Structure formats: C-alpha cells, structure tokens
Amino acid sequence: MVSQGRPERQSDYSRMPSHRPLVIDNGAYFCRVGWAGEKDPRFSFHNVLHRPRHRGSGELTSIVGDYDSGTVKLFDFTRSSLRSAFDGNVVYQFETMESILDHTFDRIGVDGAVVDHPVLLTEAPCNPIFSRTRMAELLFETYGVPSLEFGSDGMFSYAYNQRLGLCESDGLLVCSGHTTTHVIPMVNGEPIMEACCRTGVGGFHVTSYLKRLLSLQHPYHLNEIVWEKVEELKQEYCYVAEDYHAELSIFQKGGAEAEAKTKWWQLPWVPPPEKEQPSEEELARRAAIKEKQGQRLREMAFAKRSSKIADLETEIEGLEYLLQELDDAEDAKAEASLLGPSSFGSREEVQAALAKATMSLRKAKGEPVDIKKVEDDIPMSEKYPLLEVPNSLLTPEQLKEKKKQQFLKITTEGRIRAKQKRQEEDLQREREQQLEEERRLANPELYLEELRVRQAEVSARVDQSKRQKIGMASAGAVTSLTSGVSGRGERLSAVQKERMKLLTTAAFDRGKDEDTFGMNDEDWELYKRVGKDTDGDDEDDEDEAELARINIRLKELDPSFMPSTGLIQGAQTVIPSVQQRPLTAEDFRIPLGVERFRAPEIVLQPSMMGLDQAGLGEMLALALMRLPQHYRERVMKGSVLLTGGNSLFEGLDMRLLAELRMTRPLGATIKVVRAADPKLDAWRGASVFASSSSFQKSALSKADFEERGPDWLRHHNLKYSGGSLSNSFLTDNT
C-alpha cells in the first residue's frame, strides 16, 4: 500500500498545470488519489469518516481514513461509529462523500479558491443516475471543478494490463472488490455491459464470514477477534481451493497433509500462577483449626440442647405439681383460684400442655416419639358433641364453639383422607413394580431395551430444558455473535417467546374491526396457555425424578450401564463460561484449517452465506451466455483477467480455470491471468486514461452539465480503449 498512516499534505500543487487532471479511485474500501500520468497514486486511505468529539473542547470533529491509537487520548471515539459513503458499491451519502472529498483535495494540496483541475472519478459499473448526478453536482457546484469524467475501476485495470501485455483487447474481466464481484466481457478493449454480471459478495463478506465463524468457534476470545485482526489473518492465510470437495476430504480424513495445511494463530498466553501445594504442617494446622471449630460448634449445640432439656424438665415439674394441687383441691372455687395466676382455663388444658411438654422433652433427648395419639380412639360424637345439636337450641357462644368443632372435624378428615391416598399410591406403586418385575422375568432382554429407550427419551427432555436454561443465562455474552438480528427478541427465553407469539396472534386475529376479546368463553383459554410457563419447572422436576428412578433401575439390572451426563460434559467443552474450567495453552492457539478456504469459498458459492445468487464460476458461464454468439469465441480466445483486492487469494486463478473447463468444450484454450497489481492497477489505468487526449474530448465540462443535465449523464459511457493514446504527461514527473 502506498501509505500506512496519515497522508501528508502534498506541497507541489502549485506546480501542476491547470489542465492536468486529478485521478480519484473512489472505492468502497480504499480511496486512492493522485495526478494523471503518474505511475502511483500520491496517497490512499480507508474510505471512511469518523466523527469523534475533541476531549479538550467537546467539539465534534471529522477525521477521514485511519488514525493511530494515540489519537484516542485526544478524541472520544466511543460515540461515533465509522461512516462510509457507500451502500454496496454505490455512493449514497453525499455528506460523508463531501467530507471525504474535502480530505482528498486538502491532502493533495489545493490552495486556490476552487479546485481548478479536471477530475476523473471511478464509480460502480452501471452506477444509478441519481448517484452519478449527485456526485457531478457536488464536484461542479461545491468544488468548482472545470470538467469531470466517470469510469469504472475494473475496466481501467483491464486497460492498464492490456498495455502491459497481460491480456488482449478481447477477454473476460473478473473484478472482485470490497462489496461486489463483477464479470464483464471485453471486446476491443470495451466492456460489453449487456453481458455483465454482478453478485453482492466481496472481500467485506469474506472477512465478516471468517470473523463470525471464529467468534462462534472460540467464544473465549471474543475480545481478540476484531475486524482488523481477522482481515490480517484472511490476507495471510486464506486461499481458494482448486477442488473444494477434495480439499474438504483431506481435512475430513485428517493426517499429515491436513496438519501441514493447518495454520495456527497464537494468542498471547500467560500461564496462570501455579498454586503452590500447602506443606504438611500447613495441612495439619488447617485440619486442627477445622477440628477446633467443629468442636466448638458441637459444644454450643450440646449446651443449647441441655439448657432446653432443663427448661422443659422444670416446666413439666411445675405442671405436674399444678395437676397434683388440682387433684387435691376440693371444689371448683379452689381450682379456679389455683388456675388464676396461670393462663390455663381448665384442668384439661393443663393436661394437654403437660403431654406436649413431655413429647418435646423426649424429642430433645432423642428418644423415639410415640406419635400415636390417644384422641383417635375417641368417637366422633364425643369429640364434636355440638355438631349433632340443631342450631336453634344453642346459645351464641355454643354456636361459635360449634363452628370451631366443624372446622376441626373437616381438617382431621382431610388429613385422614390424604393418608389413605398415600397408602393407596404406595400400594399402586408396589403393584406396578411387581408387574415390571414379572415382565422382566418373562423377557429380560426386551425389558432392558424398553427401559433404555425410556431413559434416552427422558434424558433428552431433561437435557433440552437444562440447555434452554443455560442458553438463557449466557445469552447476554454472545448476543454480539448473531449480529444484525440482535434485539429484544434475543433476550427472551423460549417460553417467553412462545407467550409473545400467542399474544401477538391473539392481537392480530382480533385487530380487524373491533375488540371482541372476551365475548366468547374460549377467548379466555388463551390465558391458560399463556400462563403455562410457571408449571414448566414442575414438569422438569418430574422428568428429572423419573430419570433418576430409571437410572437406578438400569444400574440394578445392568452393572455396565453408565448414565450419560452428556449435557454437563458437553457444556464444559462448548459453553463459553470461563469459570467452568481453567484455560490451557491449547485454547490460546487458534487453528485455521478448513476455515482457510471455507471463508473465501463464499465468493464461489454464495449459498454458503445464504445468498441465492450464482457464484463466480457460474457467473463466468453466464456472462458468456449473455454475449452474442459471434463475440463468445472471440472473448474466450483472450484471457480471463483477475483484478480487485478480493482476487488476491492464492489459488483463485486455478479454481476459475477448473470451473471454466467444466463449461467450455473439450480442448478449448483457457487462459486465466492475474492483474499485475490487483489493488492499484485500476488507479494506474485511470491515470493513463486521464493523461490521454481522449479524456479531454470526452470529459464533461461544467457548462455541459448545466446545459444538458442528468439525461446526458445517463447516456454518457466512457470509451476506455482511447487510453492507449498517451500524451505528454506520461513523460514528466513519473
């Protein structure tokens, strides 16, 4: 590349004669600028605009192209994303374009009141007239350019290579750029645009594909996998396989050849500090401390328990004494005076409290508690004497008492019923187990097989639900992976999504005339389905319990059976949680095997990135098909020229040769050549053309533009072949 870093302002602007054109190769990725007739552009820069804020003053500023990392200290880039004037290969944001042209003319050193040099600007093949008109307007009206010419980069590159003798006047031009790839047949050095073919796949897509692929495969290193690094890896390691399937099978088989083809990207790795093993004494000391702490806890618990026992014993003593007193008391009055200071209302209550305290004491001492209650034996009518009496015969107090008894009766009955049910269930289970056992004895093999199938089913279900939970938990970390589709939807769990879907369908079904939701009873059924997510957990628990049961049973019958814990193991190798296992040096060596030729393959098979368009190989055949018959053979006698930055992949020429061989008749000669410099030849070709006399003839002057307007622009097509007539510019200053 001509310039790494910021271009210097050129100082020789004033020495240039005013009829010498400026040549700007305005590509979607790089912009290259220089003077007509020179061999190399004066400078080039990334065709992007940054709008950072100056930290000192808080002013918004404009920076075109790259900046070095030191700039971040002075400017706040966090709130500015880089802007490109291009949508695909067409300029659509003319304000950004204006800033880029400002930069261009400023760096080339323009010092007059206008840019008083003709300009040759490259544009997309078949650029929409809107874009061309706006560009002409911008250059004529804002910059005061005297005359202007548009041409396409690929054709200039072809013309330049024709001059160098790499290709003939008839041939096929393959130009693969940042966002698009063109195949254009050339006859007599002129493009046959009727037969041109374009796909929306370019270098940008290859890098983006590789970046997303690597981020998915190496989630630990999301911070390392940045655009610039991936671009670098692509340029260094990626190649196009001559036979994609053969190349794949090499890697599928593995072995030495695949290993030799695998490149490694070593990330900086510092081994985590080794934890030193504690010494014997240290271990003993720790054990002693632990033992001591345990001892203390045990003592505390013991003290607590003994104090409780003592409390209970005094309480029981007191109660027993009270009972004795009550026994000794002769009449009710004496009893009442005895009970007076305590909170007990009657003798029965005292007895009940005593029984309770005894029970607690036994529990505290760790003796078996006799749960069987005496009350069970008391017949119903005695326990609840008021229930049988009609309400009319009772006083209000008795009525209250009756209600209480009623409640007590219902709860006791319920408890008894539940007990019975449990017993029944136990019985049922026993019966089932017996049945299973019988089946097992009848046909052990079949039974085992059935059990295994059931196990697999349930474990798959459990796995799935667990995975969903994990997926939800880690969703935040990887939303950036599925770029482009990130949004609110991503943050929802599967259940929430389902609910959202139900609600939206409900809303749309009824959105027509008026809101009739709720008129029919079945409308409300929706909420039952919507509310399902709460019992999803219960289902999971059931599944898990069943899985555990089956696993135990299988283990009993088949000692060799190992319950698969597939999810947990798998999770450790795949799920990107750094905490799950310590990272090893291996994790910091990123292998590039299949990826090396998988990413560039999208140019030849756009279906791999979900784009339903013909690949580059098919486009060659298509372009030939679109040509009139008499041109076809002429074009194929010439060579196929590969140009554009995305054609630099090693092996692309051999691959295209192989692809062409499939569609061409047997024995036909096919030549595939690379451009001398696929990146810069377009600018060089344009420079040669701009210095020729045909540029002056065909260029559009400001007066022409004002008089004839956009319609002229539509019918204006550059004659590229005129560029071979060179004039005086070529001799000076090269």
Place this chain on the structure above:
Amino acid sequence: MGKLPPSPTQARLPGSATSSVSSKSEKKGNSTQGKDVLPSSGSSEKLSELVDPNLVLPSVLPFKRSQLTDRYPKGQTRGRHWKHLKQILQAENYHLYPADEPTYVNIEAPPSMYPAKKYCDITGFEAPYTDPRTKLRYANTEVFKLIRSLPDDYIQGYLALRNAAVVLK
C-alpha cells in the same frame, strides 16, 4: 473546531476574490504553522489544546464554494435525508428504460441454477444430515453430539452464518 490554530485562510470568506499570489503566501504561512504544530502534538505525550491539522478535517476549506459549517451551523443537527441504495434504485424509473439497456438492476446475477450444496455448519465438511430440532446441518455423530449440547444462541449464530436464523420480531 474552535481549538484549531487560527489561520488567515480560514478567516477569508469562501469564494471571495483574492489574488492567487496572496492566497499562496497565506497558505505557506499556514503550512509552516502546521509543521510547527505537528511535532509538538505528535512527539510529546501531553494533551495539548492544539489539534493536528493533518489529522482533523478543517471545517472551513478555502477551495469550497459552500462550506458544510455554513449549511449546518453549530448545534443544528444534520437531517437524515439520504436515500438508501434500494430507494435510489426504486426511484430510477428503470421500467421506462429500453429493455436491453444495461442498468444496475439487470446486471445483477440471477439465482444459481445448481442446487445449493449442504455443508456442516460447525466443521464445514459435506453434511448428509440435518438435525430436525435445531435445523443445523452436521457431518457425523460427533458433531451431532456437539450441536445437541450447544446453547440456543450459538445454534442461532451458526444458522445466521448462512442466513437461516429465526428472526423473531
């Protein structure tokens, strides 16, 4: 851009008739000034108030007839009034063009005539199978085990790679 070193050329009104000689001398003054600024801000680490004119685009350029800052005075937001490529193409009225005239739309490559080959989403190998649950394609049983253990967003990430992810709006 108030922190830019004040330059005589910027003070001049755009398009005003000044002789080329004077403008060149002014320019010279400006460029030497720029060279003075460059090493001071480039070599030293201190955050100087001066901004390197080689880095930041000046807001007023003498060779322009209308400045961006005049059209968008400070504080006024730039309206979003550009058309995307799709809108541009729709407005081009290509249907009025003769059918055989090459346009941006009709030079586009048609869909492929060959059926799309199926590759394993994880390994890139040829994929004879598709997992009915995740819809991921896979090459062999090991990959299958792996995709069954992948969390949902990774599945969607792999699907998005070939533009087959489920997009819930």
